[in-house]
Amino acid sequence: VTVKPLRYEDGALLLLDQTFLPGEERWLRCESAAEVGDGIERLAVRGAPAIGLAAAYALALEARRGGDVQAAAQLLAATRPTAVNLRWALDRALEHGSGPDELLAFAHSLAAAQFDQDQAIARHGAELIEPGSRVLTHCNTGALATGGAGTALGVIIASEPSHVWVDETRPLLQGARLTAWELEHAGVPFAVIVDAAAGAIMARGEVDAVVVGADRIAANGDVANKIGTYALAVLAAHHAIPFYVAAPLSTIDPATPTGAAIPIEERSPDEVLELAGRRISPAHASARNPAFDVTPAALVAGIACEREVIRAPYEDPISRLWNRTSTPA
Amino acid sequence: VTVKPLRYEDGALLLLDQTFLPGEERWLRCESAAEVGDGIERLAVRGAPAIGLAAAYALALEARRGGDVQAAAQLLAATRPTAVNLRWALDRALEHGSGPDELLAFAHSLAAAQFDQDQAIARHGAELIEPGSRVLTHCNTGALATGGAGTALGVIIASEPSHVWVDETRPLLQGARLTAWELEHAGVPFAVIVDAAAGAIMARGEVDAVVVGADRIAANGDVANKIGTYALAVLAAHHAIPFYVAAPLSTIDPATPTGAAIPIEERSPDEVLELAGRRISPAHASARNPAFDVTPAALVAGIACEREVIRAPYEDPISRLWNRTSTPA
Numbered sequence: 123v124t125v126k127p128l129r130y131e132d133g134a135l136l137l138l139d140q141t142f143l144p145g146e147e148r149w150l151r152c153e154s155a156a157e158v159g160d161g162i163e164r165l166a167v168r169g170a171p172a173i174g175l176a177a178a179y180a181l182a183l184e185a186r187r188g189g190d191v192q193a194a195a196q197l198l199a200a201t202r203p204t205a206v207n208l209r210w211a212l213d214r215a216l217e218h219g220s221g222p223d224e225l226l227a228f229a230h231s232l233a234a235a236q237f238d239q240d241q242a243i244a245r246h247g248a249e250l251i252e253p254g255s256r257v258l259t260h261c262n263t264g265a266l267a268t269g270g271a272g273t274a275l276g277v278i279i280a281s282e283p284s285h286v287w288v289d290e291t292r293p294l295l296q297g298a299r300l301t302a303w304e305l306e307h308a309g310v311p312f313a314v315i316v317d318a319a320a321g322a323i324m325a326r327g328e329v330d331a332v333v334v335g336a337d338r339i340a341a342n343g344d345v346a347n348k349i350g351t352y353a354l355a356v357l358a359a360h361h362a363i364p365f366y367v368a369a370p371l372s373t374i375d376p377a378t379p380t381g382a383a384i385p386i387e388e389r390s391p392d393e394v395l396e397l398a399g400r401r402i403s404p405a406h407a408s409a410r411n412p413a414f415d416v417t418p419a420a421l422v423a424g425i426a427c428e429r430e431v432i433r434a435p436y437e438d439p440i441s442r443l444w445n446r447t448s449t450p451a
Numbered sequence: 452v453t454v455k456p457l458r459y460e461d462g463a464l465l466l467l468d469q470t471f472l473p474g475e476e477r478w479l480r481c482e483s484a485a486e487v488g489d490g491i492e493r494l495a496v497r498g499a500p501a502i503g504l505a506a507a508y509a510l511a512l513e514a515r516r517g518g519d520v521q522a523a524a525q526l527l528a529a530t531r532p533t534a535v536n537l538r539w540a541l542d543r544a545l546e547h548g549s550g551p552d553e554l555l556a557f558a559h560s561l562a563a564a565q566f567d568q569d570q571a572i573a574r575h576g577a578e579l580i581e582p583g584s585r586v587l588t589h590c591n592t593g594a595l596a597t598g599g600a601g602t603a604l605g606v607i608i609a610s611e612p613s614h615v616w617v618d619e620t621r622p623l624l625q626g627a628r629l630t631a632w633e634l635e636h637a638g639v640p641f642a643v644i645v646d647a648a649a650g651a652i653m654a655r656g657e658v659d660a661v662v663v664g665a666d667r668i669a670a671n672g673d674v675a676n677k678i679g680t681y682a683l684a685v686l687a688a689h690h691a692i693p694f695y696v697a698a699p700l701s702t703i704d705p706a707t708p709t710g711a712a713i714p715i716e717e718r719s720p721d722e723v724l725e726l727a728g729r730r731i732s733p734a735h736a737s738a739r740n741p742a743f744d745v746t747p748a749a750l751v752a753g754i755a756c757e758r759e760v761i762r763a764p765y766e767d768p769i770s771r772l773w774n775r776t777s778t779p780a
Contacts, residue, residue: 314736318679322681403627408643410644
C-alpha cells in the first residue's frame, strides 16, 4: 500500500484532497472538526471506512482545541447520511472518552484496526475469484477509500485478475480518476469504461465477476453503495455473473432492518449538469443526483468481511458476527 | 419543430455543429463530401436519420463540384459503420442518378420524406404510452437527430408525458446536452440523470416506459443503439417496464440477419478519458469505448416505425414492410 488518504501530524489531520486526483497531489491541513467535516462533505476524503477514520481524528482535533466534542460529532454525522461507518466511528470514539489523548488514541487504534481488517477482507474475498479472472468494479474502494488495502479493490488486486473493467462512475468519476490511478500503481491491467457500457461488456462474455464496496449494509444483507451498483447487480444476475460485496463489519448496521430504511443522500444537481466547472446542460435544466442506490440481498452472491465470506440468508451470520464485534480490535 | 440539424443553401450544406450545443449555435459550411464526412465522423451532425440525410446532400455537393461521386459515397459510408441509414441513403441516392440536379432532388425528397415519417412514427408510438406517463430515454433522438420531429423523442413528446428522465449518455453527453435542450424548447418537464442512476429510478417505481431510437435494426428485430441501451432494456425487463424502440424503416436492415452481424463502432478512448479537453484519468490509463450495443429483440416490446407499431416475432412484419418500402416516398 503506497497511498494514504489521510495522516495525523503535529496536531493536525492532513487530508489528501481526492477531488484533485490524479492530476495533482494536494494536502488539506485540518485543525478542527468543522474543517474535516467540510472535507468530508465535498469529498476531499471519501469512501465509507476512510470518512469514519477522518471523523474519529476530527473529534480528537476538536478536543485538543477545547471545542465541543459532542456538537462536533453531530456536525460530522450530518455530513453524509448514507455511509454508516461515519456514525459507527463517532459512537465508538465517544465511548472511549472525550479527552484529546483518549480520542487520539482511539483514532490511531481505529486506523490500525482498519488496516488489518482490509488485509483480512482481501484474503477472504480473493478466495471467491479464480486467479486470471476479468473483474468489473465500480467507484473507488481501494487504499484511498479506506487507508488500508481497500475493500473491493483490495479483494480484486489480491485475486490476481488478468483484467479489471473500471466503471468511470459518474458523476464524480471516482473510477476513472482514483481506481485507475490505484490500479496503475499496482501494475494491474485495466480499462476504463463508461458506466453504461458495463452491460454490453457482460453480454460479450468478458466479465467473470463483479466486486464492489458498500456504504451501508442492512441487517438483511441489502447493500447501499454508489449509484449504479444496483444496475450492475441486476445486469450481473441477468448474465449469471457472480456479484460480490467487500466491506468491513463496521459497514453493516444491524439497526437498519432492510435497504428501505437506508437514507439515500441526494447531492447537488450541479454535479451532473456541470463538468470541470463548465455547464454541459442548458442553463435551466434540472437534474436528480442520488449518490447511492440499494441492491437487494437476493442479488448479492456473498459479502467478504474481515472474518469470513458471508452468504444468504444474511440475517444469521450478520447477527452472529455483530455480537462479537461491536467495537474495533 | 423549431430546430434543424442541417440545411442546404446556395450550393452548400450547412451543418449545425452539435458538439458546441447547447452553449453555442455554430454552423459549418460544407461544399464537398469530404467536409460533410468529417462533420459526420466527429459528430457535428449525428443521429442515424440525420447522417443519412447529410450524406445524401454530400453526394449532391460532390457532383456539383465535379468530384468523383462513387468515391465520395465510399468515403461517406466508411465514416460510421453501425448506423445503416447512412448506407441506405447513399444507395438510394445513387439509384436516382449521379448528376448534381438528380442528387440534389433526391436529397430534398429524402428530407421531406423523413419529415413526414417522423410525424407518423410519433403518432404510432404515442399510442403505446398513456398520457401523463414518466418516460425514460437515452441519447438524443429528437429533431437534431433526424431533421424532423425525431424518432423516440418525437414519440415521447407526442405522448404528453408528465416527466421525462434524460440519461446524460456518456461519453458524449447527447442526453444532457441535446435532449435536455430540445425538451426545454418543447416545454416538457424533465430531469437529467447519470446513466448509472436509471436502474435505481426504475426500482423506485418512477418510470412507466422506456423509449429509445436505433442505429440499425436487424431482420430479427435485434436493435443496435447508443451504448447503454442494452443495459436499460435488461433493467426495464427486470422491473416489468415496457421498452420501446422508435425508428424509420430505413433503420431496419433486412440484410443483417441478427444483431451479432452488426459491426459496433469503437471510438477513441480519449472520449472516455478526457472531459472538455481535460484529462480525467491517469496519463497512461487505457479505456474501451464501444459507441453502440445490441439489444436482443426479446427485450423489445415494440418498434414504432412510420407505418405501424411492429411486435415480436419481428421477422414477419419486417419482411412484409420492407417489400413495399425499399425506396423512400
